[in-house]
Amino acid sequence: MTQAKERISRRGVDKFAQRREQLAESALQALAELGYARTSLREIAQKSDFSHGVLHYYFAGKVELLTYSVRKFEEVCVTRYDDVVAEAHTAEELDRGFGAAMAATLRTDAVMHRLWYDLRNQSLFEESFRADVLEIDDRRQAMIWRVVERYAELAGTVPQVSEAVAYATFDGLFQQFLLRHLAGRETAADELGEAVPRVLKQLFCTA
Amino acid sequence: MTQAKERISRRGVDKFAQRREQLAESALQALAELGYARTSLREIAQKSDFSHGVLHYYFAGKVELLTYSVRKFEEVCVTRYDDVVAEAHTAEELDRGFGAAMAATLRTDAVMHRLWYDLRNQSLFEESFRADVLEIDDRRQAMIWRVVERYAELAGTVPQVSEAVAYATFDGLFQQFLLRHLAGRETAADELGEAVPRVLKQLFCTA
DNA sequence: GCCAAATTTGGACAGTCGTCAAGATTTTCT
DNA sequence: AGAAAATCTTGACGACTGTCCAAATTTGGC
Numbered sequence: 001m002t003q004a005k006e007r008i009s010r011r012g013v014d015k016f017a018q019r020r021e022q023l024a025e026s027a028l029q030a031l032a033e034l035g036y037a038r039t040s041l042r043e044i045a046q047k048s049d050f051s052h053g054v055l056h057y058y059f060a061g062k063v064e065l066l067t068y069s070v071r072k073f074e075e076v077c078v079t080r081y082d083d084v085v086a087e088a089h090t091a092e093e094l095d096r097g098f099g100a101a102m103a104a105t106l107r108t109d110a111v112m113h114r115l116w117y118d119l120r121n122q123s124l125f126e127e128s129f130r131a132d133v134l135e136i137d138d139r140r141q142a143m144i145w146r147v148v149e150r151y152a153e154l155a156g157t158v159p160q161v162s163e164a165v166a167y168a169t170f171d172g173l174f175q176q177f178l179l180r181h182l183a184g185r186e187t188a189a190d191e192l193g194e195a196v197p198r199v200l201k202q203l204f205c206t207a
Numbered sequence: 208m209t210q211a212k213e214r215i216s217r218r219g220v221d222k223f224a225q226r227r228e229q230l231a232e233s234a235l236q237a238l239a240e241l242g243y244a245r246t247s248l249r250e251i252a253q254k255s256d257f258s259h260g261v262l263h264y265y266f267a268g269k270v271e272l273l274t275y276s277v278r279k280f281e282e283v284c285v286t287r288y289d290d291v292v293a294e295a296h297t298a299e300e301l302d303r304g305f306g307a308a309m310a311a312t313l314r315t316d317a318v319m320h321r322l323w324y325d326l327r328n329q330s331l332f333e334e335s336f337r338a339d340v341l342e343i344d345d346r347r348q349a350m351i352w353r354v355v356e357r358y359a360e361l362a363g364t365v366p367q368v369s370e371a372v373a374y375a376t377f378d379g380l381f382q383q384f385l386l387r388h389l390a391g392r393e394t395a396a397d398e399l400g401e402a403v404p405r406v407l408k409q410l411f412c413t414a
Numbered sequence: 415g416c417c418a419a420a421t422t423t424g425g426a427c428a429g430t431c432g433t434c435a436a437g438a439t440t441t442t443c444t
Numbered sequence: 445a446g447a448a449a450a451t452c453t454t455g456a457c458g459a460c461t462g463t464c465c466a467a468a469t470t471t472g473g474c
Binding site: 034035036038114117120123126130134137160161162164165168169171172176177178179182183191195198199202203205206 | 324337379384389390410
Binding site for chain 1: 430431432433434435
């Protein structure tokens with residue numbers, strides 16, 4: 001019997017925590033492929049190199065595994081556009097770059113974002129994930145706001161909408177084109193990349 | 208043995224179809240409460256006055272029941288703001304009314320919209336609902352566009368965004384405040400009602 | 415009121431699910 | 445190398461799922 005807390009391997013790396021990472025990775029893989037409703041512990045184990053029983057050695061139960069996986073998911077999700085912000089030197093560079101980055105995300109990471117929306121929705125029904133989901137959502141909102149603020153700086157204007165509204169706008173945009181993209185519309189990513197700069201500019205319009 | 212198609216009762220009303228409606232209603236009730244992932248046929252039957260076996264008398268299986276229910280759901284969902292459009296005589300009346308209507312929807316029908324987002328997300332994983340979901344989404348988009356067009360008419364301007372972008376914007380807005388609302392933030396509906404008119408006006412800004 | 419058709423019930427079925435624990439295996443330390 | 449601890453496998457459990465069906469019940473035409 002081993003408690004999770006007091007675990008230090010000889011070489012200083014925590015092997016226990018390492019396995020948890022590894023299993024959470026497999027969990028995310030299964031979730032992204034199948035969706036929350038159809039992902040079982042046995043499916044997750046099959047994506048890993050272990051048998052299904054091992055999950056209860058590293059996690060107290062399904063909810064802890066999934067909660068941990070959601071937290072891990074966060075890391076990929078909340079810093080995506082930061083280098084676009086860092087590298088842009090003009091407002092036009094920024095809005096074009098932002099649009100291109102979102103389009104690229106849609107093209108390459110569609111299934112991961114499908115998972116994100118699925119988990120966020122589950123949090124509307126289940127209390128368990130809600131806190132983590134809200135925290136991730138806040139950090140995504142902050143990520144978008146960094147883009148908006150940088151644009152304001154570069155263009156010498158001030159945003160006319162709140163942080164929440166700016167995030168809701170781009171998130172809704174992405175989700176909409178994700179739906180179209182996964183439904184097979186080839187042009188979805190291009191359309192998104194084209195729409196984003198225009199919407200960004202519009203956030204600064206004085207009505 | 209009775210086939211569904213050739214069924215006409217004495218009084219002209221189709222009792223078979225009536226039961227299907229009734230059961231689909233119970234299905235929607237269960238789905239809205241529990242979410243797609245946790246809704247079973249026995250749960251649905253328990254919401255109705257029947258036993259679980261009857262579902263296979265009126266529907267070929269679970270997917271047909273759910274598909275039928277999704278279609279029924281559509282009716283509630285795609286004409287919600289039409290009277291706001293009809294009654295507004297000035298641009299200001301329209302944007303205020305639209306905001307108030309969305310806020311009211313958030314307050315009274317939060318669980319139904321939670322269901323809608325859940326089903327739309329399921330369609331990203333399962334082929335079965337996708338066609339119906341896309342059709343409903345198109346009609347919701349058209350509903351939003353009617354508001355935008357009417358506003359253009361009243362204000363004497365022309366919208367600067369496409370139909371898809373306009374819909375994505377308001378849908379993202381609603382979804383974001385729905386999350387906050389269901390997470391317990393009391394002010395969410397008010398904030399939404401306040402944000403909507405401003406966003407609507409901004410769709411007409413020439414960047 | 416009778417009989418056949420339509421409808422409803424409740425249980426059985428084959429799977430799958432999360433959970434758990436006993437035993438086999440591997441790793442680590444002396 | 446041998447003992448102890450950590451790790452992994454395997455099979456079992458009770459509960460739940462969608463599906464199907466035989467029997468019970470209700471309905472409608474005569």
